[in-house]
Amino acid sequence: xxxxxxxxxxxxxxxxxxxxxxxxxxxxxxxxxxxxxxxxxxxxxxxxxxxxxxxxxxxxxxxxxxxxxxxxxxxxxxxxxxxxxxxxxxxxxxxxxxxxxxxxxxxxxxxxxxxxxxxxxxxxxxxxxxxxxxxxxxxxxxxxx
Amino acid sequence: xxxxxxxxxxxxxxxxxxxxxxxxxxxxxxxxxxxxxxxxxxxxxxxxxxxxxxxxxxxxxxxxxxxxxxxxxxxxxxxxxxxxxxxxxxxxxxxxxxxxxxxxxxxxxxxxxxxxxxxxxxxxxxxxxxxxxxxxxxxxxxxxxxxxxxxxxxxxxxxxxxxxxxxxxxxxxxxxxxxxxxxxxxxxxxxxxxxxxxxxxxxxxxxxxxxxxxxxxxxxxxxxxxxxxxxxxxxxxxxxxxxxxxxxxxxxxxxxxxxxxxxxxxxxxxxxxxxxxxxxxxxxxxxxxxxxxxxxxxxxxxxxxxxxxxxxxxxxxxxxxxxxxxxxxxxxxxxxxxxxxxxxxxxxxxxxxxxxxxxxxxxxxxxxxxxxxxxxxxxxxxxxxxxxxxxxxxxxxxxxxxxxxxxxxxxxxxxxxxxxxxxxxxxxxxxxxxxxxxxxxxxxxxxxxxxxxxxxxxxxxxxxxxxxxxxxxxxxxxxxxxxxxxxxxxxxxxxxxxxxxxxx
Numbered sequence: 303x304x305x306x307x308x309x310x311x312x313x314x315x316x317x318x319x320x321x322x323x324x325x326x327x328x329x330x331x332x333x334x335x336x337x338x339x340x341x342x343x344x345x346x347x348x349x350x351x352x353x354x355x356x357x358x359x360x361x362x363x364x365x366x367x368x369x370x371x372x373x374x375x376x377x378x379x380x381x382x383x384x385x386x387x388x389x390x391x392x393x394x395x396x397x398x399x400x401x402x403x404x405x406x407x408x409x410x411x412x413x414x415x416x417x418x419x420x421x422x423x424x425x426x427x428x429x430x431x432x433x434x435x436x437x438x439x440x441x442x443x444x445x446x447x
Numbered sequence: 448x449x450x451x452x453x454x455x456x457x458x459x460x461x462x463x464x465x466x467x468x469x470x471x472x473x474x475x476x477x478x479x480x481x482x483x484x485x486x487x488x489x490x491x492x493x494x495x496x497x498x499x500x501x502x503x504x505x506x507x508x509x510x511x512x513x514x515x516x517x518x519x520x521x522x523x524x525x526x527x528x529x530x531x532x533x534x535x536x537x538x539x540x541x542x543x544x545x546x547x548x549x550x551x552x553x554x555x556x557x558x559x560x561x562x563x564x565x566x567x568x569x570x571x572x573x574x575x576x577x578x579x580x581x582x583x584x585x586x587x588x589x590x591x592x593x594x595x596x597x598x599x600x601x602x603x604x605x606x607x608x609x610x611x612x613x614x615x616x617x618x619x620x621x622x623x624x625x626x627x628x629x630x631x632x633x634x635x636x637x638x639x640x641x642x643x644x645x646x647x648x649x650x651x652x653x654x655x656x657x658x659x660x661x662x663x664x665x666x667x668x669x670x671x672x673x674x675x676x677x678x679x680x681x682x683x684x685x686x687x688x689x690x691x692x693x694x695x696x697x698x699x700x701x702x703x704x705x706x707x708x709x710x711x712x713x714x715x716x717x718x719x720x721x722x723x724x725x726x727x728x729x730x731x732x733x734x735x736x737x738x739x740x741x742x743x744x745x746x747x748x749x750x751x752x753x754x755x756x757x758x759x760x761x762x763x764x765x766x767x768x769x770x771x772x773x774x775x776x777x778x779x780x781x782x783x784x785x786x787x788x789x790x791x792x793x794x795x796x797x798x799x800x801x802x803x804x805x806x807x808x809x810x811x812x813x814x815x816x817x818x819x820x821x822x823x824x825x826x827x828x829x830x831x832x833x834x835x836x837x838x839x840x841x842x843x844x845x846x847x848x849x850x851x852x853x854x855x856x857x858x859x860x861x862x863x864x865x866x867x868x869x870x871x872x873x874x875x876x877x878x879x880x881x882x883x884x885x886x887x888x889x890x891x892x893x894x895x896x897x898x899x900x901x902x903x904x905x906x907x908x909x910x911x912x913x914x915x916x917x918x919x920x921x922x923x924x925x926x927x928x929x930x931x932x933x934x935x936x937x938x939x940x941x942x943x944x945x946x947x948x949x950x951x
């Protein structure tokens with residue numbers, strides 16, 4: 303019964319070994335020339351130290367939502383792709399229809415400027431909104447070097 | 448595989464109304480992009496046509512479903528005459544909301560345009576259609592979420608208006624919590640029975656002898672429905688959301704989700720719990736009666752103090768959820784007929800009241816009823832229509848409201864005579880007494896419009912757009928005279944015999 307789990311244990315050991323080996327080698331022979339930007343945990347992300355009540359751009363949420371859409375799309379496409387020959391043409395056209403609907407949504411997002419991160423910087427906004435824009439903080443910059 | 452294809456091929460044509468709504472949604476966002484005119488009249492036209500055609504198709508597929516068995520997609524959904532009635536009601540309310548939106552000034556001048564607005568309105572109607580037909584717990588939940596998410600966006604559509612943004616946020620918080628409760632209830636039901644299919648639930652539940660857990664699961668599931676129909680104690684969102692939302696959205700929220708919520712609740716109780724023995728064991732009648740009584744009392748009492756008419760109508764819609772819940776308590780052929788008829792009457796009166804409110808608020812520049820003094824004389828048609836709707840919502844003869852309440856109360860009385868259940872008597876007493884209370888606040892609007900003299904000299908007659916006048920006329924005439932016409936007894940005796948109960 304328990305022998306059945308032996309391959310999994312072996313796999314775990316091998317994985318741990320490979321990981322330790324790679325980390326060890328890079329620690330041993332890698333050159334070290336630190337600067338402040340290199341020392342932050344996420345070089346192109348947000349600084350994880352500081353207040354958590356930071357305001358950040360609503361664009362993050364839009365991207366996250368679009369990611370979910372395409373994520374679900376892939377989940378639905380995988381089982382179809384495995385069985386594509388057996389399922390035949392009718393399912394193929396059903397999948398095409400599904401993709402077209404998703405692509406229309408994608409095109410709509412593109413036209414509405416969801417992927418355009420600096421649109422507001424390029425276009426002057428109407429005066430009624432100038433105030434609210436000033437209050438909102440811009441996308442967080444990386445740490446100063 | 449072949450059986451699966453067969454099921455799909457059988458299901459798709461009877462899913463036509465919903466497919467049409469999705470098509471209208473896609474067409475709307477495409478034309479929004481292609482036309483590049485945020486206020487193009489094509490957009491509401493597509494939405495209006497979509498709603499009306501979906502209503503016609505839903506009626507047809509509903510009748511078809513009654514003839515040839517209505518379960519679609521391996522029992523995920525059911526399409527029947529009962530659902531068809533609700534779908535027609537929702538489509539008509541949606542169409543009226545679209546026309547009202549064309550009249551509503553803040554939307555006409557909206558900076559971002561109305562393409563997204565109409566698209567989301569269609570999405571909301573699609574969610575309601577799914578909700579009406581759902582016979583599977585997951586479909587029920589997804590439909591409820593689709594309805595809720597669309598409603599949040601619509602409520603906060605005027606996002607430059609702080610009240611609208613606040614309303615959307617509060618609505619979102621209450622909605623998230625209540626849907627979490629409902630999901631927990633569903634998960635308990637699934638854990639207890641191992642099935643998500645509503646019609647498989649009663650047999651499995653009957654095998655269990657763990658009463659308290661089943662009761663908890665059902666109670667938690669009811670939270671979601673209670674939230675959608677705005678029944679006490681899940682009503683807190685209603686006044687704020689109604690007040691902040693654009694008026695046409697408020698009108699639709701007070702009618703569409705409420706009707707679909709009742710449709711889904713009745714399905715859940717009848718199919719999922721299989722009425723008889725489970726009902727008695729869970730004392731569900733008493734629980735629902737208690738909810739109805741609380742809702743009637745709180746809704747009517749809280750409405751008394753309101754001077755903002757939109758807020759007052761919000762509490763009024765809570766109170767009417769209580770009246771309609773009486774029909775759910777009675778259930779059976781009689782209770783269902785009374786419930787469906789009441790919802791139709793309520794929809795007619797509420798949509799009319801909100802349209803009159805929209806017009807008057809634009810004329811007076813305020814939703815505060817105290818600012819409307821004497822306005823009834825300068826805009827007489829709107830004033831008279833408002834009076835009709837208010838009297839109708841109270842339930843006085845000869846308005847349609849009287850017909851609805853009469854049927855509902857007599858259904859409760861018949862149930863009391865048959866069973867001698869003291870809950871029925873309590874329902875009846877509270878219903879009649881709170882109707883009397885409601886007279887006070889409903890007549891506030893006519894009082895200020897006609898009797899109270901304005902501080903400034905009476906202004907000259909003001910112009911009301913011909914579309915508004917036509918809509919008010921169309922809504923007010925049947926509202927005012929319905930129970931005086933021979934149509935009412937005819938409906939009450941004959942037509943309702945064949946409706947409503949057919950699916951069960």
